[in-house]
Amino acid sequence: MKSSFLISFCLAFLCSCQEPPVEEYAVIPQPADIVYTPGFVKLKIQPVVAYPVELANEAQLLQSYLSSGFSADAELKEGGGNADITLQLDPAVLPDKKEGYVMDATSGKIVIKANSPAGILNGVQTLRQVIKEKDGKLVVQK
Numbered sequence: 001m002k003s004s005f006l007i008s009f010c011l012a013f014l015c016s017c018q019e020p021p022v023e024e025y026a027v028i029p030q031p032a033d034i035v036y037t038p039g040f041v042k043l044k045i046q047p048v049v050a051y052p053v054e055l056a057n058e059a060q061l062l063q064s065y066l067s068s069g070f071s072a073d074a075e076l077k078e079g080g081g082n083a084d085i086t087l088q089l090d091p092a093v094l095p096d097k098k099e100g101y102v103m104d105a106t107s108g109k110i111v112i113k114a115n116s117p118a119g120i121l122n123g124v125q126t127l128r129q130v131i132k133e134k135d136g137k138l139v140v141q142k
Helices: 002-016 053-070 117-130
Strands: 040-043 048-051 075-078 085-089 102-104 110-114 132-134 137-141
Touching: 048 053, 053 075, 053 085, 053 117, 085 117, 102 117, 110 117, 117 137
Parallel strands: 048 075, 048 085, 085 110
Antiparallel strands: 040 137, 102 110, 132 137
8 A cells, every 4th residue: 555655656756847848839920940849948037138239229129028028127238248148140040041040049048040130130029929927937948
């Protein structure tokens, strides 16, 4: 009797320790490719957004979205460095798609890369749609 209770307890404990299931994004327009991994990136209450000078407008738009949609007071940081969200121009990213972008949230930070400001803008729009509020924190599924 005790051993069956112990086995049931252990199974219940192991099940409760698993990562939450991956939720598919409902993003418009639907990205060409999405790779889901378990887990979340947790953003600070005052996330830091790093960007190059060419993306000042896109960074300000993101700051506005975070403020109006989530009451998050994002700090803008021109240039590189340590940040929670980084906007990067890279001519090697999807060179044949001027409005394409890559958003990576697997490193514990969020990086949006594109070969043009239009691609960064699309990435910012996607980020806006995938940020969720959980337990008073802003999170993005990896």
